[in-house]
Amino acid sequence: MTQGGDGRALETGTRTFARSRRGRGEELMVPPAEFRSYYGRPVLKPPVWEWKIAAYLFTGGLSAGSAVLGAGAELTGRPALRRAGWLSALASLLASTYFLVSDLGRPERFHHMLRVAKPTSPMSVGTWVLTAYAPGVGIAAMRELVPTRWRTTLPGRLVRRAARPAGLAAAALAPAVASYPAVLLSQTAAPAWHEARRELPFLFTGSAAATAGGLAMVLAPRGEAGPARGLAVYGAIQELVASRVLEERLDLVAQAYRTGKAHQLRHASELLTAGGLAGTLLGAGRSRTVAVASGAALLAGGALQRFGVFEAGVASTKDPRYVIEPQRARMAQRDAGSGSAAG
Template identity: 55%
Template sequence: MSEYDEVRPPEDRRRRGRGRRPGGRRGGREELMVPEAEFTSYYDKPIVKAPPWGHEIPAYLFLGGVAGGSGLLAAGAQLTGRAVLRRNARLSAMAAIGLGGVALVADLGKPSRFYNMLRTFKVTSPMSVGSWILTAYAGGLTVAVGAEVDRMSGSRLPLGPLRPVLRALEGPAGLEAAVFAAPLAGYTAVLLADTAVPTWNATHRDLPFVFVSSASLASAGLAMVTTPVGEAGPARALAVLGVIGDVAAMRLMERRMDPVAAEPLHHGQAGTMLRWSERLALAGAVGTVVGGRRRPLAVLSGLALLGASALTRFGVFEAGIHSTKDPRYVVEPQRRRLAARRAAGETSDSITTAR
């Protein structure tokens, strides 16, 4: 209803009920005068433009989670005196940061575009904040990994008088990286949810918890693969907690989403990925609890957890891209939100209008 309805000419009630049967005769059974509505858009173009991102971006999402979780594991190992777990977690985090940086630059096209994002700091931009989180995390991690590499080489690196300085900064640098580890694992969820992509935007309340839990089980799984079972106790505990958090957060997220916006999470390629992600996560958790102290089973469980985390990131990414291709995923949630605001009495802005 709008203000123009007041000047609309009255409808001729005598014209109502005049329909024809499928054979052409008039009668009680009428043909539909208006065909059923189909969700279309102008010139058959999507209402929301899909992000021009390739598979480098979900790879970066996964590797960022591995790096963030490994940074937390390394800090815990540092504080509890587990030297092998600390070393392996730091090296794993550095490898993930390096590969993630390659994937990010491959999507951006050239490294200078990443450097340009560091010229300013905009707190309302997840991309700007995320760039600084990544830089701060990588800075502390580089110092800690440098000390590990020097120790592994038997102090043969040509550091000279810088070696005592490096050893003195190793501990604080590892803890500094741990401070930015959780934000690194979760900021990419905020980045996706801050877009107009229907499915991603509908997950804005819960997707960070999904990504952080997914990062926990990925980093724990990698530590179980690379670390002897004698020192991998914290990794096994983190793996079980990560699986519980991942499955619970995913279920809660789907329940709180608009039913239409959640459909891409269950259908097509994205649905297949997310179903297998949950299966692998549960299998990895069972393997960790039952046989995590046996090296072969610990490796298999760790690989299952890594696969589960990767499928979660790729599945959420594919679901969002798919939701931009059908106008229904844009229109129906908008109509429901508009009806809810009208029912709540919100009629003072440019979106809702009084009946």
């Protein structure tokens, strides 16, 4: 952009906002404490996505984590955990599908997603990952659902035969299912999502592990749920750490996570996840009650975390400050530097 102006200070249209500072007393890079906008109107369009997309972020991760537990239980001879894992994976996958399709402006055209494969679109990549992932989950879960009297019939035998390879194939794709939504959110203009692009994948896979571990702790007997507790501990720690790092690393845009509805949701999420983590470490191996309570806390914490991240992104599109001030700071930095740095 050619700056032809003489820097004349126009007071008109200037709105003054409380200047935000980072917790460590460090000065923001944003030079002006005030910014100008068009009647305070948003620069970006707030997402048309509803709560269903936030709910999908939760159920999609839950399905991926559960599939990993189902496959691991299959390989290590834990039938009850296997059953819990695959049934959870299928139920949350079906919920995910509902959320994704019904949030479309034209749900009857959902299959138009399958007419192209576009590496530049994380939604296209995700569609194909889910398309490859779903049949394996379906077959693996079907084995758990086949009634005993049908086990010896031909279809029953086929499902039992196919369940293991199908389940393992699905589990191999599960990490992609858990992480691609982070890239999907980050490849938007919403500042709170785009700026958090390095933390969101860890937050999402952590949350997927914590919630899937939590659900398996609720559903599977204590004796078989050891790996579920382990996965929950890993996931909860990663979720909590990524959430902290995200708030620390983002400058002004961190305010979108630290204030309003996003803050409330994420604060409640952190308390629940931390509580669930403590319960898992201290008593879930010995007491069924503690296991169920911890698992439920991890599930709720993971769900609230996803809704919180979703809300932060929406909030960052509604307030033009989140768009204009970081861009101004970037321009000032570029002007101050050699002029070669790009964003």
